[in-house]
Amino acid sequence: MFANFLSDLAVDLNEGQILTQWAEQAPRKAWLLRPGDVLVTPVPLSPEFLRYVFDLTGVPPETVAVVDVPPAGAVPLARAVREAGLAEHVRALAGDRGAALVPTALDASAIAFARDVGLAVHPYLTVEAAEAALRMTMLLNTKTGFREAAEHLGMRLPVGRMGRRPEVEGVARELLRDYERVVVKPDRSAGGHGMRFVSRDDLRGGANLLLDTVGGPEGMWVVEECLDVAASVSIQLEVTTSGARGLFSGAMRTAYGSFTGYVCPLPPSCAHVADELEQWGKALGRHLADHGYAGPFGLDALVGEDGVAYASESNIRRTATTTPHTMVTRLTAESANAHPAWSVAKGWAQRSLGFEGALARLRAARLAFDPARGEGVVLYTDAPPDGHSWRYAVIARSAGDVEEQEAALAGVLEFGGG
Known part of the structure; x- marks a missing residue:
């Protein structure tokens, strides 16, 4: 399990701050671990969190390995592994048993790393097959590449146009003749990072779109009608x-x-x-x-x-919901909750809490996930570095039950404005 959140697949690597924030979610990959697996992670997982995961999944702790990679700045995880001198350790853990690399993002760095340490890239039969898919993977993780493919495949799209940064303001002004608002998107971004919402009033009087910090000097952008x-x-x-x-x-x-x-x-x-x-x-x-x-x-x-x-x-990658869905499916497989409803979200606790403290509150309130019932709250990404910004999942029998548990959770962990 190669938690390469620091990847140029979804966002340019010069967007280091947002990539570092996303990498804080790497501990969620622990929910995928089965006996014999290895997790390579850019952030450490606390012993308390690992014990919690293994208790719920039934995985004996001694059957898995977790490799914490020291911070190396906004560089791909593979480079950070090499700079930390851990490549040989990973190779030794993989051994000669047909192991495969399961990257969060299929990018050139992960493929090169798999080749270096003698691994296949799941689910491809060979590293060469993974490499052959890379061009399309990179293309369809861009807004321009997606629009072109979507039009070809007959999908309905918002009215929009594409252009390089020097052209964007002119394109936006043209579209604002017909629409009250437009949305301006950098070509390679994820989770809404770098998007701008612009109205006619915003451009009146010579205002610019403040695109200096995202997308590079010649990067492509998409301007669309704001629905x-x-x-x-x-x-x-x-x-x-x-x-x-x-x-x-x-x-x-x-x-x-x-x-x-x-x-x-x-x-x-x-x-x-x-x-x-x-x-x-x-x-x-x-x-x-x-x-x-x-x-x-x-x-x-x-x-x-x-x-x-x-x-x-x-x-075209494992998204913010891929692992939580796998976790929910795994935790409810043998429970009374055969068709669970679930949510993932983040709340800001007004008091700083450690992992054990937050879990104790959930258990005292009878909100912690119950394997027999297949319902409850899961703290699925470890304690946040700031002690406040908790990511959680709620698993229940219906959407209404999910909402009720989320409301109760907000009270128990004292969620506030953040």
Whole structure:
């Protein structure tokens, strides 16, 4: 399990601060571990968190290895492993047993690392097959690459245009003649990072779009009509040797266009778009398969206030919901909760708490996940570095039960404004 959150696949590596923040979620990969596995992580996992994970998954701690890689700045994880002198240690742990690298993001650095230490790249049969898929993987993690593919595949898109940074303000002004607001997106970004929402008033009087900090001097951008959005939704799929199959869909929680959480399944207010989402996702999956890609990917869409869905971007990698979904499926497999509803989100505790302290509060309030019932709150990414910004998952029998547990959790951990 190669938790390479610091990757140029989703965001340019010069966006070091946001990449470091995303890497704080690396401990969630512990929920994927099974006996014999190795986790290579850019942030350490506390003993308390690992004990908690192994207690719930039933994995004997002595059967897995966790390799903590010291911080090396905004560089790919593979480089950080080499600079820390850990490459030989990883090679020794992998041994001669047909082990494979499972990267969070399929990028050139991870592929080179797999070749160096003699590993295949899951789910590809050879490193060369993974490398052959890289061009399409990189392309469809850009906004421009996605728009071109989506148009070709017949998806409905917001009205938009593409251009390099010097052209963006002119493109925005042209679109603002017909639309009250536009959204300006850097070509390679994820989770809403770097997006700008611009109205006619914003550009009146010669204001600029303040694009200096994202995307590079010649980077590509997309300018789109800003829809009146009722919901942001996504479907997660997987390309296998037998074709593309849908795994799950849900609604994203967002703030100013940035991802803040997720609820699954789709709420009734936007459940009517499920079939169209799956149709679009499978078409994209076939396109990916034709270009050699295998593995998980996601397709995001916006549902307008008129109920119509518009495709917005693709994420050809393991997303922020891929591992939580696997965790939920694993934890409820033998419980009384056969078809769980679940959410992931983040709350800001007004008092600083350690992992054991937060877990004790959940247990005292009878909110902690119960394996027999298949319900409860899971602290799925370890204690936050600041002691306040807790990421959590809620697993329940229905969307209503999820909301009730989240409200109770907010009281127990004293969530506030943050």
